[in-house]
Amino acid sequence: MRYLLPQDVLETLAFISAERYRIPLIIFLIMCFNVLLAPVVAAATPGRVPHWQVYTISLLGLVTVALCVYLFVVIFQPEKF
Amino acid sequence: MPKLSHSLLKKPPLPSALIKMKLTKPRQERKHTPKPKTTGLYSRAFKQAFVKLDPRHLLKNPVMFLVWVGTIITALVTIEPNLFGNTPGNNPRLFNGLITLILFLTVIFANFAEAVAEGRGKAQADTLRATKSDTNARKLLPNGSIQEVSSTSLRRGDQIKVIAGDIIPADGEVITGVASVDESAITGESAPVLKEPGTDMASSVTGGTRIISDELVIRVTSDPGQGFIDRMIALVEGAARTKTPNEIALTVLLAVLTQVFLVVIATLPTVSVYVKSPVSIAVLIALLVALIPTTIGGLLSAIGIAGMDRVAQFNVIATSGRAVEACGDINTLVLDKTGTITLGNRLAEEFIPVNGHSLDDVAKVALASSIFDETPEGKSIIKLAEKLGGRLNFNPKESAGIEFSAKTRMSGTDLPNGVEIRKGAVDAIKGFVRSRNGQITPELDVAYERVSRLGGTPLAVCQDSDIYGVIYLKDIIKPGIKERFDQMRRMGIKTVMLTGDNRITASVIAQEAGVDDFIAEATPEDKIEVIRNEQAQGKLVAMTGDGTNDAPALAQANVGVAMNSGTQAAKEAANMVDLDSDPTKLIDIVTIGKQLLITRGALTTFSIANDVAKYFAIIPAIFPGIGVGDLNIMGLTSTQSAVLSALIYNALIIPALIPLALTGVKFRPLTADQLLQRNIFIYGLGGVIAPFIAIKVIDVLIAAVGLA
Numbered sequence: 001m002r003y004l005l006p007q008d009v010l011e012t013l014a015f016i017s018a019e020r021y022r023i024p025l026i027i028f029l030i031m032c033f034n035v036l037l038a039p040v041v042a043a044a045t046p047g048r049v050p051h052w053q054v055y056t057i058s059l060l061g062l063v064t065v066a067l068c069v070y071l072f073v074v075i076f077q078p079e080k081f
Numbered sequence: 082m083p084k085l086s087h088s089l090l091k092k093p094p095l096p097s098a099l100i101k102m103k104l105t106k107p108r109q110e111r112k113h114t115p116k117p118k119t120t121g122l123y124s125r126a127f128k129q130a131f132v133k134l135d136p137r138h139l140l141k142n143p144v145m146f147l148v149w150v151g152t153i154i155t156a157l158v159t160i161e162p163n164l165f166g167n168t169p170g171n172n173p174r175l176f177n178g179l180i181t182l183i184l185f186l187t188v189i190f191a192n193f194a195e196a197v198a199e200g201r202g203k204a205q206a207d208t209l210r211a212t213k214s215d216t217n218a219r220k221l222l223p224n225g226s227i228q229e230v231s232s233t234s235l236r237r238g239d240q241i242k243v244i245a246g247d248i249i250p251a252d253g254e255v256i257t258g259v260a261s262v263d264e265s266a267i268t269g270e271s272a273p274v275l276k277e278p279g280t281d282m283a284s285s286v287t288g289g290t291r292i293i294s295d296e297l298v299i300r301v302t303s304d305p306g307q308g309f310i311d312r313m314i315a316l317v318e319g320a321a322r323t324k325t326p327n328e329i330a331l332t333v334l335l336a337v338l339t340q341v342f343l344v345v346i347a348t349l350p351t352v353s354v355y356v357k358s359p360v361s362i363a364v365l366i367a368l369l370v371a372l373i374p375t376t377i378g379g380l381l382s383a384i385g386i387a388g389m390d391r392v393a394q395f396n397v398i399a400t401s402g403r404a405v406e407a408c409g410d411i412n413t414l415v416l417d418k419t420g421t422i423t424l425g426n427r428l429a430e431e432f433i434p435v436n437g438h439s440l441d442d443v444a445k446v447a448l449a450s451s452i453f454d455e456t457p458e459g460k461s462i463i464k465l466a467e468k469l470g471g472r473l474n475f476n477p478k479e480s481a482g483i484e485f486s487a488k489t490r491m492s493g494t495d496l497p498n499g500v501e502i503r504k505g506a507v508d509a510i511k512g513f514v515r516s517r518n519g520q521i522t523p524e525l526d527v528a529y530e531r532v533s534r535l536g537g538t539p540l541a542v543c544q545d546s547d548i549y550g551v552i553y554l555k556d557i558i559k560p561g562i563k564e565r566f567d568q569m570r571r572m573g574i575k576t577v578m579l580t581g582d583n584r585i586t587a588s589v590i591a592q593e594a595g596v597d598d599f600i601a602e603a604t605p606e607d608k609i610e611v612i613r614n615e616q617a618q619g620k621l622v623a624m625t626g627d628g629t630n631d632a633p634a635l636a637q638a639n640v641g642v643a644m645n646s647g648t649q650a651a652k653e654a655a656n657m658v659d660l661d662s663d664p665t666k667l668i669d670i671v672t673i674g675k676q677l678l679i680t681r682g683a684l685t686t687f688s689i690a691n692d693v694a695k696y697f698a699i700i701p702a703i704f705p706g707i708g709v710g711d712l713n714i715m716g717l718t719s720t721q722s723a724v725l726s727a728l729i730y731n732a733l734i735i736p737a738l739i740p741l742a743l744t745g746v747k748f749r750p751l752t753a754d755q756l757l758q759r760n761i762f763i764y765g766l767g768g769v770i771a772p773f774i775a776i777k778v779i780d781v782l783i784a785a786v787g788l789a
Binding site: 041 | 146354
């Protein structure tokens with residue numbers, strides 16, 4: 001796996017998995033888990049959503065994902081901005 | 082036009098302390114520099130604020146880009162409130178519309194802040210442009226003839242001739258001629274400056290200045306658009322501005338905070354529906370915008386642009402914002418003694434005869450040794466010698482002048498009959514005399530110590546192997562310098578004085594000036610050594626210089642400030658050029674660098690501290706059914722008024738802090754710990770308390786208007 005990833009990604013992974021960054025990493029992983037949990041909670045919630053609203057909500061979800069990707073790019077390559 | 086007597090001209094290195102104190106004023110406060118025109122600045126900035134809504138521009142600011150995307154989404158839910166799910170509440174369109182408007186204004190205010198900062202920079206750039214003009218230049222061709230060309234066609238290496246009344250068309254070095262130059266358009270000082278070839282101090286000329294008398298042949302040292310004034314224009318206009326390391330780090334921090342809040346808010350709807358307290362998309366976006374650091378996100382670029390403008394206002398050209406930021410973290414300042422700590426125009430105060438010679442003898446030899454010396458020290462020795470009856474008994478035209486060098490530390494005259502007359506550092510003269518089989522009298526050391534303990538510079542004079550006496554050069558410490566060094570010490574900056582003088586003189590001056598350390602009998606190699614030693618301890622070092630022998634040290638230092646009157650080599654090696662040629666300007670630059678970093682830190686602290694009040698405003702309002710209603714400590718009227726109040730405060734705080742962002746947090750010469758405590762108290766605690774009061778006031782107004 002190490003040989004497949006670019007050098008700067010490997011360096012970033014080594015950086016964030018260092019001992020002193022354990023707590024921020026745990027908080028980040030809990031947040032990611034929250035993202036995985038949200039659809040499960042939505043599925044467990046009673047109620048019906050009209051068909052067309054599903055599309056608009058999905059579009060909003062895609063916009064949110066795009067914003068997350070954009071912010072990750074800003075975090076890892078800020079000199080581009 | 083008659084040739085001006087050189088004695089009437091201000092001669093480099095530097096003007097008097099009084100003029101120097103005036104020269105530390107920003108350009109706007111100087112009488113002879115054109116003032117930037119700021120009429121219409123705000124209306125132009127307002128228009129620019131709309132132009133900057135272009136998403137390609139907003140992409141560079143992650144926080145504001147998110148607010149902009151949020152504005153579009155809330156605009157959509159204003160048109161169709163149930164677009165992303167059924168929206169609770171009465172009149173959702175009005176509520177969503179108000180949120181859209183407030184978010185739009187938030188982006189506009191942030192763009193406005195940046196546009197005002199850029200507008201001020203452009204006004205300053207226009208003023209600088211006015212000092213340049215596309216003039217005709219007299220280009221010297223290889224065959225010796227003169228061709229009239231446009232100044233824009235001049236290239237590096239071309240030789241041009243300028244005569245009295247001409248505007249110098251490009252930056253350059255004087256090859257031949259001596260003339261007086263009016264540099265007031267750049268420095269604000271009306272007294273003309275003497276320019277002549279071959280010296281480290283006076284051979285450099287700047288494009289846009291005017292020759293008053295005589296003529297010069299100049300070698301052009303920069304291509305069109307690459308001169309120092311052009312670089313200054315590019316810097317203040319922001320055209321060449323890239324984000325500095327500190328700005329990049331802060332952008333990453335803001336992006337991380339934004340990312341965290343985005344993920345939290347994105348997962349909130351499912352939880353809110355599950356606990357039967359559904360929240361509309363507009364309110365979620367409002368919560369997101371209230372939580373992300375929009376204040377510092379909107380003002381960050383304005384702070385950086387204003388910082389560069391402040392540097393330019395002090396007539397300093399920085400090659401990059403990185404250099405200015407580095408100034409803010411400087412630990413050690415390396416300064417020359419003569420001209421920086423002292424007035425620089427040391428005057429001969431007294432001759433002390435030794436070895437059985439009379440005062441007349443010493444005056445005669447001192448006069449002979451200084452006849453080719455054009456420095457202020459040399460001229461003062463001649464003046465004192467003539468006053469004491471010294472006369473030349475040879476024809477100077479048949480003699481040869483020996484120039485001073487840092488290696489020999491002597492200068493003098495070789496007479497036509499082979500007699501060698503020298504003056505210089507006492508140990509250098511001792512070496513000279515010994516090499517000619519002369520004897521060193523103990524009176525020399527007595528006189529040397531006496532002058533040194535007075536803080537003066539002792540110069541020995543000799544004729545061949547016979548030492549005649551010692552010249553006492555009195556050096557005056559600049560008024561106010563001790564207080565400036567105290568200020569530096571309080572800021573945690575160590576000052577190191579370098580001088581070619583002996584240890585006793587150096588220690589007396591060092592004590593009087595209040596520097597932390599000094600190095601006496603320093604050579605140019607010693608300057609680099611001092612800088613390397615400090616850097617090896619992990620410290621950041623700043624130094625000033627103007628001579629070619631300073632170039633390696635200027636390049637080695639973390640911040641190198643070259644004097645505009647210095648050589649091209651020094652200016653190329655440094656990362657800043659002071660157009661006023663004032664070595665003490667480094668202190669002002671360090672202050673500006675620290676102010677820049679402190680302003681960013683203070684507003685970031687304020688922005689993040691604001692979130693505390695916004696949690697208490699919005700969260701109890703949007704989750705009334707799950708028992709957090711007690712958190713509504715401000716007693717806000719309703720959900721709608723709570724959200725609107727928080728957003729209105731969020732939007733209005735940006736223009737309210739524009740003046741602080743542009744002028745910078747006032748710098749106080751305190752230690753790092755004291756500054757931290759003070760700023761955390763004001764901007765941290767103030768950032769927590771201020772929004773509680775402001776949001777409550779806005780809530781009362783909203784309720785009164787009937788929007789609650």
